[in-house]
Amino acid sequence: MVTTSERQAPAPASAGDERLLTYAQALNEALREEMRRDPTVFVMGEDVAAWGGGGVFGVTRGLADEFGTERVRDTPISEEAIVALAVGAAAAGSRPVVELMYVDFVGLAMEPLVNQAAKLRYMFGGKVSVPLVLRTQQGAGRGNAAQHSQSLEAWFCHVPGLKVVTPSTPADAKGLLVSAIRDNNPVVFLEHKLLYGTRGYVPAGEYAIPLGVADIKRPGRHVTVVGIHMMVLKALQAAEQLAEEGIELEVIDPRTLVPLDEAAIVASVKKTGRLIVTHEAVTRAGYGAEIVARVVELAFDYLDAPPLRVCGKNVPVPYSAVLEEAALPQVADLVAAARALVRGAA
């Protein structure tokens, strides 16, 4: 699948040629280039070196060959220790990039992430920084059932001190991972398991996308759709369908949830007057509620209709295909929601 990054054509001054890469390859390139550039960057996690030459999703492939197993470290299954050590290593001057195979396992590592990584700097009056990246993948759609399909971005967004990144395209994945590694704070870098094989044009060489800058993946006039991860792709499909009936969606990918580019979202809502927020994570207390709240606070008078959330059902992700599909927001749900918003307000 060629994604929207074709349309997006990012062109930073120092970027070289663009090549068609998968999301996984783009992430791999970011890691490789940052490890070459900065000797304090190292990678650790379960099965990141030996398994298939680098990670179960292939993101760390070949890194152990180039940088050795000192800097690309396979670990035992000890999530709490892995993250705890990464916090300490970062505080002491390294830039660890930790891979957690599935976000679902973060339950075991919440203590060092939430009570240590996120708070050390504040508690110590700014005397320390924790430049750590926690890379992991989330999302449903493959029949992995309830303990391997969650979208947990809201957990991390609720914790002051963490930054949260959710790229949806290969180009964004590379540019944002580079910025995450260079950032002096703990960054939770969330990938999506269904995106690894998607392809898009990615700039070669030095290429960083600043955290906190949203991207308009498709301009439109009638409804602003703010999507996360896979829902960006589904929103673009919905936009194609609705364009045929004259409804134009403006699809915005915030790309980073903390910090959030609220100016871009508000500007879009001021133009369209209508808002849909869409993510796979369960609706209740999800990040969508935060976006809706901010828009209501900052652009209430511009809204022509109540904002809608087209998000995951409030249920653990089921295994069976029919149930899993019903648990997740689908293109048809977005199409129906947008139609209702436009017609209801007409």
Add this chain to the structure above:
Amino acid sequence: MDGAGQPALALDDRGLPADRLLEAYRQMVTIRRFEERALDLYRAGELRGSTHPYIGMEAVAVGVCLALEPGDYISSTHRGHGHTIAKGGDVRRMMAELLGRATGYSGGKGGSMHIADLDRKMLGANGIVGGGIGLAAGAALTAKLQRTGAIAVSFFGDGALNQGVLHEVSNLAAIWSLPVVFVCENNQYAMSAAAAWTIAGGDPAKRAAGYGIPGVTVDGMDVEAVARAARQLVARARRGEGPSYLIASTYRFVGHHAGDPLNYRPKDEAERWRARDPIRLLGERLVARGMATADDLAAIDAEAVARIDDAVAFAKASPPPTVDQLLTDIYA
């Protein structure tokens, strides 16, 4: 045979009676055939998500469950089919669950990684490494509080030996003398991570000494050896003498799951373990002791294949769940 655990155990070395051994053989063959079929179905795209085969490890689940009563609890891992069959689970309902059907154990909500049979006190396969360890100890706590006389067994892998939860639960189970047996299936690898480099201190059974409980290592390819050791540790737990570690040395003959690149372990190593296939070892023993003929064993195998055929047919004839089931079962 004892690890450095404190109270030395006198492991009895009597053989098991013929009927129990034949039943063990039947179960091990059923597990093997179930797993082979699950892999076929996975490769044919009929099974979603993932499936983690138990092939090569059958003697552990079957040997331990031979020592259990129907009221005893077990908790399992992501590799849960063998444990479920050994605890008496129904292969039809298991297969239906793998195929995501409404007739499956969890109505299609759980799949391969969450096979569970609460009627048989099987607390479920678990997608979180080490996730079942506390569940088993908790069931043991209930058994103790309610004086049911039941005990609990937690099955987990060598990878889970490095999960912090095992330390906390082992300590708690020891100070509270909970009736639980921690069974580590040391199949030598946690995905690509070799037990030889992930486990500090060499012998995992030695860790039991730190909690003042017995740690026994057993040949996990020999179902009788597993059953004998388990019988001792289970009896000890039932007498109220507390928890213990049973470390079974075994091997998974195939990949961690169907997509395993298997690039991290030497080929000849797998061949060496395959030469001690637990099913063949038991078959040869049954024949040598005159407990069965080669024809009897072939008949048991054919019967197992027929049971699995029937299970697949049952599953395929079953309907998928309907969407109105999506929001049921969340709260009691």
